[in-house]
Amino acid sequence: MIQVRGLNKEFLGRDGADTGLLAIDSLNFEVRDNEFLTVIGPSGCGKTTLLRIIAGLIPYDGGEVNINGVPVTGPGPDRSVVFQNFALMPWADVLTNVVFGLEIRGVPKSDCKATGMRLVRLVGLEGFERRLPKELSGGMQQRVGLARALAVSPQILRMDEPFGALDEQTRRLLQEQLLRIWEQERKTVLFITHSMEEAVLLGDRVMLMTTRPGRVKEIINVPLKRPRGQETEKSTTFIEIKEYLWENLRSMQVA
Amino acid sequence: MAKVAAEAGKISPISLPGGLWRPLRGTKIEALALVGGVILWEVLGWLLEMPWLPPFSKIMEALVQFVQSGVILGNAAVSLQGLAIGFSVSLIVGLFVGALMGRYRRVEKALDIYIHALFISPSMIFAPIFFAIFGLSDLVRIAVIVMYSLFVIIINTATAVRTVDPVLVEMASSFGAKERQIFLRILLPASLPLIFAGIRLGMGRAVKGMINGEMFIAMVGLGALAQRYGSQFEASKVFAIAMVVLIIGLVTNWLVQTLEHKLTSWVD
Numbered sequence A: 001m002i003q004v005r006g007l008n009k010e011f012l013g014r015d016g017a018d019t020g021l022l023a024i025d026s027l028n029f030e031v032r033d034n035e036f037l038t039v040i041g042p043s044g045c046g047k048t049t050l051l052r053i054i055a056g057l058i059p060y061d062g063g064e065v066n067i068n069g070v071p072v073t074g075p076g077p078d079r080s081v082v083f084q085n086f087a088l089m090p091w092a093d094v095l096t097n098v099v100f101g102l103e104i105r106g107v108p109k110s111d112c113k114a115t116g117m118r119l120v121r122l123v124g125l126e127g128f129e130r131r132l133p134k135e136l137s138g139g140m141q142q143r144v145g146l147a148r149a150l151a152v153s154p155q156i157l158r159m160d161e162p163f164g165a166l167d168e169q170t171r172r173l174l175q176e177q178l179l180r181i182w183e184q185e186r187k188t189v190l191f192i193t194h195s196m197e198e199a200v201l202l203g204d205r206v207m208l209m210t211t212r213p214g215r216v217k218e219i220i221n222v223p224l225k226r227p228r229g230q231e232t233e234k235s236t237t238f239i240e241i242k243e244y245l246w247e248n249l250r251s252m253q254v255a
Numbered sequence B: 001m002a003k004v005a006a007e008a009g010k011i012s013p014i015s016l017p018g019g020l021w022r023p024l025r026g027t028k029i030e031a032l033a034l035v036g037g038v039i040l041w042e043v044l045g046w047l048l049e050m051p052w053l054p055p056f057s058k059i060m061e062a063l064v065q066f067v068q069s070g071v072i073l074g075n076a077a078v079s080l081q082g083l084a085i086g087f088s089v090s091l092i093v094g095l096f097v098g099a100l101m102g103r104y105r106r107v108e109k110a111l112d113i114y115i116h117a118l119f120i121s122p123s124m125i126f127a128p129i130f131f132a133i134f135g136l137s138d139l140v141r142i143a144v145i146v147m148y149s150l151f152v153i154i155i156n157t158a159t160a161v162r163t164v165d166p167v168l169v170e171m172a173s174s175f176g177a178k179e180r181q182i183f184l185r186i187l188l189p190a191s192l193p194l195i196f197a198g199i200r201l202g203m204g205r206a207v208k209g210m211i212n213g214e215m216f217i218a219m220v221g222l223g224a225l226a227q228r229y230g231s232q233f234e235a236s237k238v239f240a241i242a243m244v245v246l247i248i249g250l251v252t253n254w255l256v257q258t259l260e261h262k263l264t265s266w267v268d
Helices: A047-054 A094-098 A100-104 A109-122 A138-151 A168-184 A196-202 A230-234 A236-252 B002-011 B019-024 B029-048 B056-069 B071-103 B105-120 B123-134 B138-162 B166-174 B179-217 B221-231 B235-263
Strands: A002-012 A018-031 A036-040 A062-067 A079-082 A156-160 A188-193 A205-210 A215-221
Touching (some): A018 A047, A047 A062, A079 A138, A094 A138, A100 A109, A100 A138, A100 B179, A109 A138, A196 A236, A205 A236, B056 B235, B071 B235, B138 B179, B179 B221, B179 B235
Parallel strands (some): A156 A188
Antiparallel strands (some): A205 A215
């Protein structure tokens, strides 16, 4: 379980000087075990900053961030990330990219390969394991990113607008694939998105954030049954929640 | 006929009209320029009869004599040995210092002014100082080569490491990578293309430093040979030596490029 209490984070000025401006202001929320929480909010609401704090990549200025009761002080083996722009190593083939986290953690080569191949198959990239990222489409590249994050068997998966750089059709296919994989291997997922459809389709709950400073406006329950898919988007509940999100976001958005 | 010529033009960089030029079709323009230059040189040499411009054939004659007498090979071996040692020092120190400067802002701030000052200043200025320090030793030649080639390698390596996509470093950190792992697994491979650009420039400068240093000491190597014949106004012999230096420059450049293509084939 992730617990965030009274979290504060200041914007850093040049040379790391204090600015006194809050990027995140007394943030409170919890993510339950094996819950899929989507986070949506206007640009600049500190979503990515929040993810990086939970990843242990950057420090915070006040409050608490606990994972299973333990304060976050740095990156942990229980967490991994799927990045918006894939963050693949362009010099390494698909399999090498997938097993990167395992190798960093000192897993023996033969085990790496076995796990790597299992994940390559899981994301449907069998036969592409010796290809370089530049030889793959954007969707395939992000499947490599997903496989790499899953390879280390994390309890918590953090996804930072993972499908934001993809076209609509690819995005939909990957959403379906992600849901399928999540049904098979339940994990706690913290998923940041700009897309209202995506937030409602994927999330058990949707966390709506305000901008400058970043605060939690509301956490909305999504009582749609699982497994979800194409049919889900036709239901009245889906449309109602989506409309509700838009009403809220619209009032915050500065065009 | 015109159609044939157009098709030939697709294969070779130039398209020549048919008929008279037909035997030349498919020849590369680079080769033509080279042959043209040599012919021009030869003709001008005979026509002008200037002592500083011997015909190309005279230079080749001098070169053949040099090779047969063993003078060139002996001196080239000495020169190449200095080049190998001096360039290796530049490469190791350059990669190490450059990587530290690229990764750590403080190291860069501290060293930047010195590195750039030494890069801009004419490297030969330091030759007398090296001579004062090392005396009549091979170390002078080697130190001059290092002066010529080190700083461009440092500057390029630092830029390369500094401009690595920070997302890749963040990705590695998110998996708990240690600093050493980030260096070896992310920063080094990601910087290779730019590092190689620096190595290639450094290699060219090292060859220059090799000859200049030897001309200064005037004891051993191709540079000393050039110095000796230069002072005797033996133009054809000086040109013959220049030809050998040119070949060394081309071969070393080719070596670096071959290695570069092997290691950075993933670049678009």
